[in-house]
Amino acid sequence: MNKKFALGKLQISLIFCLIFSFAISGGIFFLSQMIGALILDNYFIKTSYIETQTNQAVNDFKNYVTDNDLSINDRDQMARWVRSEKYVNVNIYKDGKLLYTFDSNNSVVSSEGYLQNPILSYGPLYDIEFADTSAQMSMECYFEYKYYYIVTFLGVAFSFVCFIIIILLFINRKTSYIGLLENEIKILEGGNLDYQITMHGNDELASLAQSINEMRKSFIERLENEDKARLANSELVTAMSHDLRTPLTALVGYLDIIEFKKYKSEENLNQYIHNSREKAYQIKHLSDKLFEYFTVFNTEEEDLALETFDGIQLIDQMIDEQLLLLQNNGFYFEFESCVTPFQIEINLIAIRRVFDNIFSNITKYADKSMPVKIKCYVKDDEWLMIDVENHINQNLKAANGTGIGMKTCKKIIEKHQGNISASKIDDMYYVHICLSV
Structure with missing residues (x-):
């Protein structure tokens, strides 16, 4: 269940990008609203725009009443004019009584006889002549609202554009990287395996x-x-x-x-x-x-059957077998056994092959007049070290062997997670074996 809904690094990056984009675009929106409102407020305060528009609307309403010969009871016609203006509310008074209120949104007509002080509530009163009587009117104007609406719309649009741009920049960065990977994989497909694939970021x-x-x-x-x-x-x-x-x-x-x-x-x-x-x-x-x-x-590492042995006892036994071979062939030797107890995990048959190869070469190529030296010790409590050295018989004809024996030994030791090396210095031949314990 947890794995099914676990989010990858790429998904988390996308979520953070969305949050960041939303925060930035929201900040831009609020900033644009503040700046726009401040500019409009200063403009309306420093100019007579609202007063001019109000006077123009009052004159337009009076002309509408006069041109259409409206009586004080022609409420539908008056409501139609108010609806067409959008940002105007009109109040009609007769003898100090509020007769009608025309709302620009709903065009609601109030009932007659509602007593109210018109001067305190709705601003200045204007005389108006209807076809059948004289009356008074007040007008509430909201012409500045349309500019605030425009500022709000522009702020929303600009914020949305910023939101989309930030998202697209993030997506473009990832898609560009995907395109780069595609091109570099094609380079590998073409056979150039030395080409290094570019790595960016730490996501999937x-x-x-x-x-x-x-x-x-x-x-x-x-x-x-x-x-x-x-x-x-x-x-x-x-x-x-x-x-x-x-x-x-x-x-x-x-x-x-x-x-x-x-x-x-x-x-x-x-x-x-x-x-x-x-x-x-x-x-x-x-x-x-x-x-x-x-x-x-042709034998894999996992095919080797490893067994655990007492290290000192096993190594001494295998070397004693080889020393007997040397002795029978007229060699004499110096053997320094390991003194540190240890356990070792090996394939006995394979390791015997290594010792057989090494000491077989000694019987063929070593100088019998000089001792063969064997030394075993444990290093750092982790490695068994076996050093074998002998003098080369100078009376032998040059032997150009195949080296197959040492290659076999090296492969066996490597399969035991160790290493073996052989070297020749002047008339000395050295073999060094390192095995994990």
Whole structure:
């Protein structure tokens, strides 16, 4: 019920505009009435306009009576003249008695014999000759009223015009903004997504403009991400095709030698078989990496099943597993475990992939004569920090890997609302992991 009748900011602005316009136009009306009345009052006081008009009306009435040979009893004819004048009331007296009163609005005729002092009530008396007798008359004139009416009419008209102008200015401001939004949306439709939508005010139209801007930014970001993903996939396919082609070509060559018996001795045969197995495992390793990459990149954040673990116990366990791998491969290490208790919410399988990738690279490219250093600590009671560093084996041939492992790790960590970075400085290789706790 409340939502149904809730007023929006645009409606409230319109209501305030109506109230403001009404107040301004009302003030203009009253001001115009005051000024107009003041001007007319000064004019009537300083001039003899009313007196002149009254004398003219008295003479006109006398001439009307004389020209039409009216008797004192011809009330209808006298009433007709009064009606035609609009701003005149006529009183007829005979021997000090009020006989008739002709009202310009209703033309009411009074009864005879009503005793009244005419001088005190109706101003000066004028002698008038009827066809059958002599009498007296007084006249009440309101000729100035028509000018006050004109001032009132002009004040109403001017106030109404001001009211309409203010409303139209407000509406024009909003319609102009709507037209501007329409033109700017057409610019976006034309493909110029970098164009910034103009924002004015803080009503629903401004909110609409902001929403369009946010939508535009989201669309740009989506397009950029798609371009990046397309470029990354293209680079990945190119790199993987090269990395797969090399061992695959060698494998086909070894198998051809074996099939066509081009080996010289049994020892050569066993060597070719051994090399074939190595190339086959290399191809399998690359295909597993590729499968893992697409599995991770095609999994949404909400698809990750997160579980809460005791942080120190879990991290120590996973790193101990990797340290055993290092030890079996002839590496020695320095491990500094975390001392601050914490809880962490992760997908265990995904995080294991990260550690497998990192320590697998260490076994391939690290210098066994130098220690591998691992340090874990909690920062600001909010972040788990894991730092891994090792010396690079300078005796290895340049390894141009696809980088698929680190890309997979980065995607997994990002899905856990964290970040991972890898850097190489001189002969040192650093990996830094940050996870929310």
